[in-house]
Amino acid sequence: MDTTKNLQQQKKPFDFMKWLKSRKGQQMVVIITFMFVPLLLLAVFTYFPFVEMFKFSFYKMKYIGDREYVGLDNYKQVFERKDCFSALKLSLYYMGGSVVQLSLALYFATLLSFKTKLGNFFKGTMFFPFLINGIAIGFIFKFFYTRGFVFDTVLQWCGFNLDHLPYWLQNQSINNISLVGASIWRYFGQNMVLFIGAIMSVDAQMYEAAELDGANKCQQFKYIIMPSIKTIIVLNMILSITGSLSSFEIPFVVTGGNNGTGTYFVIMNKIAHVTQKVGLASAMAIVLLAIILVATLLQKLFFKYFFNDGTEDNAKVKKSRKKNLEGAN
């Protein structure tokens, strides 16, 4: 870049002060001063620590004390150890949960965006869990699932016998499902609100027209609402898939990651803070980042080829905008 600058300078004598006072120069000054602070913050608090962590992943080190360069050894361990990479299998539970979560959210969002009695009240109550602190939710569910406490009592009212109920957190075949349930309860309100927002933006005349044509509510949903909010559905899906790969709070608080509920993040936390293998934990973080990037990419491709979703429109707009710009220049 310096060379191009030099070339320009050679072509004609360049009066810096004059340029600075010109309209273009002033524009430049404003741009640089405004960009400087956010870029600096971004670099210092995001990119710098990230680069450091990337460096850590090649060392065998503790928080304090000497470091030893070990090359790719940490990455090898991430894939070889039976507790690291296989912890990602638990994410399948959470991914399954996110499908349930999104369908529930979409269902309630559709119901609530039509005229419903006490609509705002239901919106409020269903969104409420998202406002509670994640740690508090963990504690709530710890007691909720305790033998003979809330959940068991409610089920007993429904006629279940306590002896036939499983131990929700102890039984290793269902404890992950219990935890996923808590996670759904927490996040589905947020998805729902996003969906309601998107559905609100659909032109009300479309419904009228559809009704005149004799379409029922189901058909309205399928042919009007779904196509209009595809972008937001894709966004929510990407968010919940990455979310389920990195679930932490609920398993950490409710079970401490013991008893076969240790998700990738919980294990990573344990390795970094209890056994202090910082290098290995950093390598795990980098591997997870790569996985999330690949998952997002795959999802994008999937939706591009199998569904003609809203994102394509964006690409078209961009392209035409680019053309216009080029033409102007």
Added chain:
Amino acid sequence: MKLKKLIAIGLATVLTFSLVGCGSKDSKKDTKETATKTESTKSSDDASASKLDYQKVVFGETGKDLSTTIKFFSHKTDLKENGTYDKLIAKFNETYPNIKVEVEATTTYADDALLRLTSDNWGDIMMIPAVDKNELSKYFMPYGTYDQLSTQYNYITNWMYKGDVYGMPSAANAQGIVYNKKVFTDAGITSIPKTPDEFIAALQAIKDKTKAIPLYTNYAAGWTLGAWDAYIGGSATGDADFQNRVLPYQKDPFADRKDGTGPYALYKILYDAVNKGLTEEDYTTTDWEGCKGMINKGEIGCMALGSWAVSQMQAAGDNGADIGYMSFPISVNGTQYATAGPDYCYGINAKSSDDNKLASELFVKFMVEQSGLAFSEGSLPIVKSDTKLPELFSAFQGVEFVVDTPAEEGKEDILNQVNTESELMINAGGNTKVAEIIEHAANKDESFDDIMADWNQKWSDAQDSVGVDVTK
């Protein structure tokens, strides 16, 4: 297009400048820091010869004119919340009115303390967390040499490196089992069990004859499981050298010794108790705060916890007199041993000013020798001249107290290294492995011998990678 290029160039220059700026600032800071470091160590070296010698510091005489504020970071949230610390500080201020003490306490102390330690200004006094011993002098001020201090104090070997002592014990515990005397008599148990078989039989009797939970695991709290590691030295082997001088070098330390002693027998008690249904029915939802009241009311038979827990169990209800403490049920050649050792130790920041160091020494001295805090918490005496045993050790007749000998000079780190490398973390927050014993025992999906074989494997691999000479 030109504008774009200019923006790009501008951005590039801004970014490079900002990076250069950061870099130079950092390096300046570093040099400054090292400069102050060398200064401070120099000055403290000179001063420690005269003013800061812990043994020559006399409470009530030295430093009467000191006026400063010291910060104390503690693991005892209960003492802060119930005002005990405030009362003690008020008492301390009767002698030293101008030394202000600020106390901070967190429940996740072990993690928090380590994180704060990496920043230099964490305060003046801290309960020393799990640091490598060769790092001690970087963070903490030495109180004096072991040879001098050991004439006056017990249990100071935990944080010792190259003959210097860096930690003064806040309390000393003996390891045993908290039990409810009434539950044991109701179940018809007349004498305290002394071997693993007797203990399991006693638990079975409690299950058959009373409504109490024989052994409460406290699985859910996590850290409570670490108590099982504490028996590994003296209690399980009777050998004071075991923890620091044998364990790191032994081949397969978790192998079955066939005589009901050693680590194998110790963890097998837990496995058997869970496997035979002698623990609570749902271990994942145990409640640490709730268990105190339950054992007080006689709903729990016993729990594996250090002696510090006894006072809390007694205070949790109306039947405090029922709570007793017994030695761990392993006998080596007919004698029962109990590991005794310090709880968290007070460490003083090596980077504090000399005034603050002296004030901190005075406060530590007060806490250890004058406050009576340790005795009221059920601690064994730390000052040698004090021979008063708290009431709760009355059931320890005939039991020998074993204090772990420190590792040989120059080998202080080996145990910690093997621990972190193997991730078993014996006596260093290794709760997960104990939790796994309970899980496998309850689900009956792995035999105890397999678990121990797995541990032996991990231990050997770690010994290899650390480069330890393994002895048979």
